[in-house]
Amino acid sequence: MQQETVIVIDFGGQYNQLVARRVRECNVYCEIYSYKTDLQKIRDMHPKGIILTGGPSSCYEEGAASCSPELFSMGVPVLGLCYGAQLMQHVLGGEVKRAQNREYGKTELKVDNSARLFAGVPENTSCWMSHFDYISALAPGFKAIATTENCPAAAVENEAAGLYGIQFHPEVLHTPEGTKMLYNFVRNICGCSGSWRMDAFVEENVKAIREKVGDGKVLCALSGGVDSSVAAVLLSKAIGKQLTCVFVDHGLLRKNEGDEVEAVFGPEGPYDLNFIRVNAQERYYEKLAGVSEPEKKRKIIGEEFIRVFEEEAKKIGKVDFLVQGTIYPDVVESGLGGESAVIKSHHNVGGLPEHVDFREIIEPLRNLFKDEVRKVGLELGIPDHLVFRQPFPGPGLGIRIIGEVTAEKVKIVQDADFIYREEVAKAADEWKKNAGGQGNPPWMPDQYFAALTNMRSVGVMGDERTYDYAVALRAVRTIDFMTAEAADIPFEVLQKVMSRIINEVRGVNRVMYDLTSKPPGTIELE
Numbered sequence: 001m002q003q004e005t006v007i008v009i010d011f012g013g014q015y016n017q018l019v020a021r022r023v024r025e026c027n028v029y030c031e032i033y034s035y036k037t038d039l040q041k042i043r044d045m046h047p048k049g050i051i052l053t054g055g056p057s058s059c060y061e062e063g064a065a066s067c068s069p070e071l072f073s074m075g076v077p078v079l080g081l082c083y084g085a086q087l088m089q090h091v092l093g094g095e096v097k098r099a100q101n102r103e104y105g106k107t108e109l110k111v112d113n114s115a116r117l118f119a120g121v122p123e124n125t126s127c128w129m130s131h132f133d134y135i136s137a138l139a140p141g142f143k144a145i146a147t148t149e150n151c152p153a154a155a156v157e158n159e160a161a162g163l164y165g166i167q168f169h170p171e172v173l174h175t176p177e178g179t180k181m182l183y184n185f186v187r188n189i190c191g192c193s194g195s196w197r198m199d200a201f202v203e204e205n206v207k208a209i210r211e212k213v214g215d216g217k218v219l220c221a222l223s224g225g226v227d228s229s230v231a232a233v234l235l236s237k238a239i240g241k242q243l244t245c246v247f248v249d250h251g252l253l254r255k256n257e258g259d260e261v262e263a264v265f266g267p268e269g270p271y272d273l274n275f276i277r278v279n280a281q282e283r284y285y286e287k288l289a290g291v292s293e294p295e296k297k298r299k300i301i302g303e304e305f306i307r308v309f310e311e312e313a314k315k316i317g318k319v320d321f322l323v324q325g326t327i328y329p330d331v332v333e334s335g336l337g338g339e340s341a342v343i344k345s346h347h348n349v350g351g352l353p354e355h356v357d358f359r360e361i362i363e364p365l366r367n368l369f370k371d372e373v374r375k376v377g378l379e380l381g382i383p384d385h386l387v388f389r390q391p392f393p394g395p396g397l398g399i400r401i402i403g404e405v406t407a408e409k410v411k412i413v414q415d416a417d418f419i420y421r422e423e424v425a426k427a428a429d430e431w432k433k434n435a436g437g438q439g440n441p442p443w444m445p446d447q448y449f450a451a452l453t454n455m456r457s458v459g460v461m462g463d464e465r466t467y468d469y470a471v472a473l474r475a476v477r478t479i480d481f482m483t484a485e486a487a488d489i490p491f492e493v494l495q496k497v498m499s500r501i502i503n504e505v506r507g508v509n510r511v512m513y514d515l516t517s518k519p520p521g522t523i524e525l526e
């Protein structure tokens, strides 16, 4: 591996991806592997450093996730976090015990900032704790370099051996100095130079793609979403006219979206993608007629996509490569073969086309986190409104319409959603203006949309009786899309949205605001 790499060893902690993202933010490349990975394989990757994540086990219990003592004598610096720190002590001859009280939440922390791990960190700071077990006796050669009221060894080091342990979670935002600590480890202690940059990524990958593809033909399914757009533009930069992009308009896109995607990626736009738009709206509505079960709808939409795509591919003839916009969380969430549970089964329904003749798949974004994909998008000059667009599910509005999908219902939800997004954007702009052009309002949702419930009720509009649908507005704040809270959009904004929807969208006489968090709910309504 040429790239300077830090290996994150996963012991099943809920924050494993977050650890990796923080390391990447220090401009250091890292990859996540299960703790079951063979030590020789890790050696062969020549890592500059190793980080052990947290995990749900107790290291002294039989059958707990463990590691070989040799991991600590490879001459590579190791940092253990939470369970990783305890395990390091346990394996090297220290002692870990169950505490009487669990330490959980934001906790005051005192650090010895003459330790390299804490260089530049104020002596008194705070951290995020979440543990039952604690390090009750240090392994030989270690000393404590941080304490909290209940934790005499909140961080430990054996500097000569390059071994470090932190009981708390530096990777979460509730540890304000956490990123500095991780920076100290990967940049100063491991000596990584910080060469992981997205401009370099673009340059290297353009070269690599050119070499791989040669004069072959490449086919890409473009949805207009961030990942496939960035993948397509990267490919186009590398191989130009050898790339063909197929965009399937399934009639379940947001209002005007099909035309917007075409305006950017089509023949009139700034890119040269051999763009083919397939207007398959009617076909989808026919297939979806009478179907109200969400999983069935997802399946139909996914399968139909493959069929349409295959038909187009057939017209193009034999291709050599198929592009997929897979990103690193997809890889990690598909399971590392270790302890980390597959938290959610894969959303990308449909799978791969069976009847397209191709040699190989290219996944140019396979090692990137979402924020890195966005940076690559910006490097490639893709417009901000596409790079920073909200996540949108593959089955589109199909799962934002509860019950049967019809063309009329799609129109209702498109119009309501358009008004909602317009008013939220207006209110956010207003807030920004008042704040001197800085940042986003604290209530700004990370994902928000209107959905159509299957509920109808009697109402009065003008002097007429109505029997119309209720629209649900959803807005969530989330960082990882695995947990989410309802966003508290100001009431006057909601009032405005409600009154515009009722007045402007025919077929709606009621608007509801959905407060469900995730879990127990999900982000989408269905």
Ligand code: XMP
Pocket: 298, 344, 347, 348, 349, 391, 392, 393, 394, 395, 399, 447, 481, 518, 521, 522, 523, 524
């Ligand atoms: P959930 O529903 O799991 O959503 O709370 C988490 C994120 O995934 C998106 N999502 C989907 N994406 N196909 C997709 O491609 C789907 O079937 C699907 N369902 C949910 C959702 O929009 C959110 O961003």
